[in-house]
Amino acid sequence: xxxxxxxxxxxxxxxxxxxxxxxxxxxxxxxxxxxxYHFSLGTKTHNLPEMFGDIKFVCVGxxxxxxxxxxxxxxxxxxxxxxxKDLQDICEGTDRYCMYKxxxxxxISHGMGVPSISIMLHELIKLLHHAQCRDVVLFRLGTSGGVxxxxxxxxxxDKAVDYSFQPRYEQVVLGKVxxxxxxxxxxxxxxxxxxxxxxxxxxxxxxxxxxxHDFYEGQGRLDGALCSFSHExxxxxxxxxxxxGVRNIEMESTVFAAMSRVCGLRxxxxxxxLLDRFEGDQITAPHDVLVEYQQRPQVLVSHxxxxxxxxxx
Ligand code: R2B
Ligand code: URA
Numbered sequence: 138x139x140x141x142x143x144x145x146x147x148x149x150x151x152x153x154x155x156x157x158x159x160x161x162x163x164x165x166x167x168x169x170x171x172x173x174y175h176f177s178l179g180t181k182t183h184n185l186p187e188m189f190g191d192i193k194f195v196c197v198g199x200x201x202x203x204x205x206x207x208x209x210x211x212x213x214x215x216x217x218x219x220x221x222k223d224l225q226d227i228c229e230g231t232d233r234y235c236m237y238k239x240x241x242x243x244x245i246s247h248g249m250g251v252p253s254i255s256i257m258l259h260e261l262i263k264l265l266h267h268a269q270c271r272d273v274v275l276f277r278l279g280t281s282g283g284v285x286x287x288x289x290x291x292x293x294x295d296k297a298v299d300y301s302f303q304p305r306y307e308q309v310v311l312g313k314v315x316x317x318x319x320x321x322x323x324x325x326x327x328x329x330x331x332x333x334x335x336x337x338x339x340x341x342x343x344x345x346x347x348x349x350h351d352f353y354e355g356q357g358r359l360d361g362a363l364c365s366f367s368h369e370x371x372x373x374x375x376x377x378x379x380x381x382g383v384r385n386i387e388m389e390s391t392v393f394a395a396m397s398r399v400c401g402l403r404x405x406x407x408x409x410x411l412l413d414r415f416e417g418d419q420i421t422a423p424h425d426v427l428v429e430y431q432q433r434p435q436v437l438v439s440h441x442x443x444x445x446x447x448x449x450x
Contacts, residue, residue, distance in 0.1 A: 156272050158265040159401045171267065173260040177230030180267055188227075189268035193241040194442050195261065197254070198278045198434075199389070201235040201246040207278065207435050208237030208244040214439045215240050215446075242442060247277075247389065251350060254389040258396045265402075274325060274445075275404040277393050278434040281346065281385035282356060283410025284378055288422060291339060291433050293326045294346040294406035295382070297390035300355070302347065302381035306395035317395035322403040329405060332441045339433055344384025346406055348391040356386050358418040375414055385410050407434040 165171065172179040196211075198204050205224070212221035217240055227236040234257050237244045245261065247254040254277075265273055283290055296304040297319040304319045326343055333341035353361025357371040378386075390406045397404035409430045411420050420427070 157401075158262060158270055158273055160263055160266045161399055165263070165266075171263060173264055175231060175233040175256055176228050176236065176260050176264065178228070178264065185264060185268040189238070189243070189264060189270060191241050192238070192243050192265065192268065192270050193273060194438075194445075195243045195245065195265070195273060195275045196278055196438055197245045197247050197257070197261075197276070197393075199247060199249050199280070203278075203431060204235060204244045204246040205237060208239050208242075210432075210435055211239045211242050211244065211439055211442070214443060215242070241446070249352075250388050251348070251392045255392045255396070258393065262396065262400045262402070273402060274322075275393075275397050275402045276438050277389060277404075277406045277408075278438055279387055279389070279406070279408040280411050280431060281387040281408035282412055282414045283385050284347075284375055284383050284414055286342070286384055286410045286413055287340065288410055288412050289340065289426075289430050289433070290410045291333065291341040291437060292346060292385040292408050292410060293329050293333075293341060293343045294321055294390055294394075294408070295323075295326060295343050296320055296345045297394040297406060298345050298347050298381070298383060299391055300347070300349060302345070302378060302383060304345075306348075306391040308392075308395075318398060319391045319394035320398065321394050321405055325403050325405045329407060329437060329441055332444060333437050336436060336440055339437060341437070342384055345382040346390045346408065347378055347383045347386045349386060349388055352388065357414070360418045372415070386414065407437060409433045 170179060170181045196207060208224050209221035212224065224237050227238060228234050235246045247257040281292065298304050306317045306319050308315045330341060330343055333339050349355035354363055354365065357374050359368060359371060385408055387408050393406060394404060411427060411430060
């Protein structure tokens with residue numbers, strides 16, 4: 138397949154989306170061994186092509202328990218042999234992240250916030266590269282605060298935007314700021330929206346997702362240990378966000394989008410809104426309701442994967 142040329146903002150110039158996952162580091166080729174420290178895996182200690190070479194879908198999410206439950210759910214949905222309860226954590230040598238492989242699907246936890254997901258993504262992208270994986274689609278499945286949406290609505294991210302609603306991720310490198318584009322794969326987003334319409338009880342929209350570096354003041358909450366603004370100022374900020382197309386707020390999407398794009402990975406962010414931030418700040422829905430909300434991105438992505446696999450036969 139001919140590579141597709143895409144424009145990329147900032148310091149990374151234009152990028153080719155290729156079938157193979159690309160690392161953008163010439164030093165990697167000169168290394169005799171690459172230790173993926175936070176996964177407790179390495180190129181000398183593990184046969185990465187044998188372990189991971191058939192991976193086509195990587196699903197990441199914040200919580201270790203949720204990503205284990207997703208792996209077990211995928212196991213059932215793909216009708217694989219064996220007991221889903223017996224799935225082994227591939228990263229059991231560390232408690233930083235968990236990782237489960239279910240046929241062509243990898244399920245990994247990334248913790249909360251940009252620094253945590255960024256470490257995981259560096260090692261994941263190297264892992265997929267060392268394993269010679271091809272045609273991989275990457276999904277972040279998460280939770281978020283809705284902006285003018287009913288709780289339980291699933292948001293497929295169009296653009297991941299920063300605190301000033303710009304589609305960019307700023308990374309400090311050697312004391313200088315590098316700006317990377319955070320546009321996600323429009324084709325995958327559109328296909329996800331189509332798949333959502335085939336499922337019952339899955340209200341879904343496409344919109345921009347604001348990524349912040351804090352859950353409380355950073356997201357304009359009035360209920361943190363610190364609050365340096367008024368209720369009216371909070372509502373004004375949320376109104377501006379809504380006008381800029383923001384439909385939800387979470388804490389990882391910009392770096393997720395930026396790193397995927399630079400490395401030629403098709404990627405999508407699918408987060409359920411746990412509350413409407415115009416209505417409040419505290420997450421007050423009962424536990425069972427929250428559990429069902431958190432399953433919605435999983436149900437949607439599982440349906441997408443099953444359709445893709447059926448089309449590939
Ligand atoms: C959504 O939920 C977490 C904060 O509660 C954070 O990881 C995110 O992006
Ligand atoms: N996750 C967030 O980052 N914000 C919310 O409001 C809810 C979940």
